[in-house]
Structure formats: C-alpha cells, structure tokens
Amino acid sequence: MIPVMEIFGPTIQGEGIVIGRKTMFVRTAGCDFRCSWCDSKFTWDGTMKDEIRMMTAEEIYGELRAAGGQSFNHVTLSGGNPALIKDLGQLIDLLHLEGCQVALETQGSKYQDWMNRIDQLTISPKPPSSTMNQDLDKLDDIISQLDTDKINLKVVVFEETDYQFAKKIHHCYPQLPFYIQVGNPYLDDSVDNHTEKLLHRYEALIDRVMADDEMNNVYVTPQLHTLLWSNQKGV
Ligand SMILES: C[S@@+](CC[C@H](N)C(=O)[O-])C[C@H]1O[C@@H](n2cnc3c(N)ncnc32)[C@H](O)[C@@H]1O
Ligand SMILES: Nc1nc2[nH]cc(C(=O)O)c2c(=O)[nH]1
Ligand code: SF4
Ligand SMILES: [Mg+2]
Secondary structure, three states, X not given: OEEEEEEEEEEEOOOHHHXXXXXXXXXXXXXXXXXXXXXXXXXXXXXXXXXXXXXXXXXXXXXXHHHHOOOOOEEEXXXXXXXXXXXXXXXXXXXXXXXXXXEEEEOOOOOOHHHHHOOEEEEOOOOHHHOOOOOHHHHHHHHHOOOOOOEEEEEEEOOHHHXXXXXXXXXXXXXXXXXXXXXXXXXXXXXXXXXXXXHHHHHHHHHHHHOOOOOOOEEEEOOHHHHHHOOOOOO
C-alpha cells in the first residue's frame, strides 16, 4: 500500500531536468526531513493527515486516468519523501506497462531497489538553510548504487552558504547533470502573485553563477509553476 497525499494534473513539471514537461503528479505522505522552507509541509506536519489515503498501485493508476484521461504519458512521483515507500515499485512497473514515463523527486536519504527503474530520478540534497544535516556518506552510498544516466542533482539555494554547498555537491559528482534552483520563501498558499520578487531572486542567482568560473556546467532554474501559480496546491 502507498500513502497518498494528493494526485493532480496534467500540469507542467515546474522544476529540474524535465522542466516544462506535461506530467501528472502523485504526492506521497510522510518525510524523514523537516526542511525549514519546505513548500510541501502538509505532507508531514499533520495539518492534512485526514486526507492521506492508503492506496494500491491499481487504485492510483485509476485515479490518474480519472483526472487526466488519455492526456498524459508522464507521471512525477514526489512527496514528502517517496523513497520511504517500498511498494512504490509496483506503481512504477504498472505505469511503465501502461506506456508512461516516470520521474521521481527525493532528497537522497533513503535507497530503494526500484530507483533504477525510474526514468528521471532527481536527487535534491539539502543545503544549510534547510536546517537539515544531510548525511553525505549516505548520499554517496545511494548514488553509487544508481545508474548515472538516469539521475540528476538539484540543489535549492536561498543564501551564500547554500550556494557553497551546491558547489561542493556539484564538484563531488561532476558527471551528473546539475541543477541549481532558486529558493522560494513565499510559502503562503494565497493566490498572491510573488512572480516579480521570485524573478529578482532568480536573477541574483543567475548573476552569482555567471561570475563563477567553477560553475560552468550547470543549469540555473526557477520553479516555473511557482512563477505562474505561486505556492498553490495541486498545480
Ligand atoms: C517538496 S520536495 C519533495 C521531494 C523530496 N522530499 C525532496 O525534497 O527532494 C520537491 C522539491 O521541492 C524543493 N523545494 C521544497 N521547498 C522549496 C522552496 N521553498 N523553494 C524551492 N524549492 C523547494 C525541494 O528541494 C525538492 O527539490
Ligand atoms: N508543477 C509542479 N512542478 C513540480 N515539480 C516538483 C514539484 C514538487 O512539489 O515536488 C512540483 C509541483 O508541486 N508542481
Ligand atoms: S525533504 Fe523535501 S518534502 Fe521533506 S521536508 Fe525537505 S523539501 Fe519537504
Ligand atoms: Mg511543489
């Protein structure tokens, strides 16, 4: 069984290596981290615990089709930390059988043997501003068990210490595609539009990377969905 917090889409993947891709989302409940700026706290802080549903892979697939019809062939699994859930392998296999590609977002704290069956696996180690103390040996152990052609790294940056952390991670794994993503501090879920402020922060991060001759092989990205829809749920 899989603890599901929400199923939504089709929408665009707003982040990372498949940014812009038409995709459905399955968001699992529960996380082993507590990032200070987590934009999906409702997956772990108890405020929406009544909405968690224990579902089989078949039930999730049925709901994806009910929401998206035939209008998708890509599904993103996020959370919370979907890597906590052993049974997710059944959903990944079913989605593949049904002709869908599968992406997954995780922070690199847990390994599952289904990870090598993900088409685009994004690992997003947490920088100092998150207040998490990412175990870099564990991260290394996980990365060493994965196919390098399937994984990419994404580090969120709010401040200079985060930027230095991002650099360190990139230089540990120069062979992996590296995404540096601007942090969003505007986490209220009102429909207030924070686009202009977010674009300023994005531009500042671009300037930082452009001036740095040790960060040439990187992608600097915003959260596209956040520019469009702020931190609304379900988009
Ligand atoms: C909500 S997390 C869920 C998956 C997994 N727990 C993780 O952190 O990778 C999905 C992505 O959103 C990023 N994220 C979370 N809060 C953010 C924020 N306030 N600004 C920018 N990115 C954020 C995370 O770093 C991660 O890359
Ligand atoms: N559109 C959209 N793109 C996303 N990329 C990563 C997301 C996430 O919360 O993991 C996310 C999300 O919540 N919505
Ligand atoms: S690891 Fe991901 S889901 Fe968990 S608290 Fe951090 S950003 Fe949120
Ligand atoms: Mg999100």
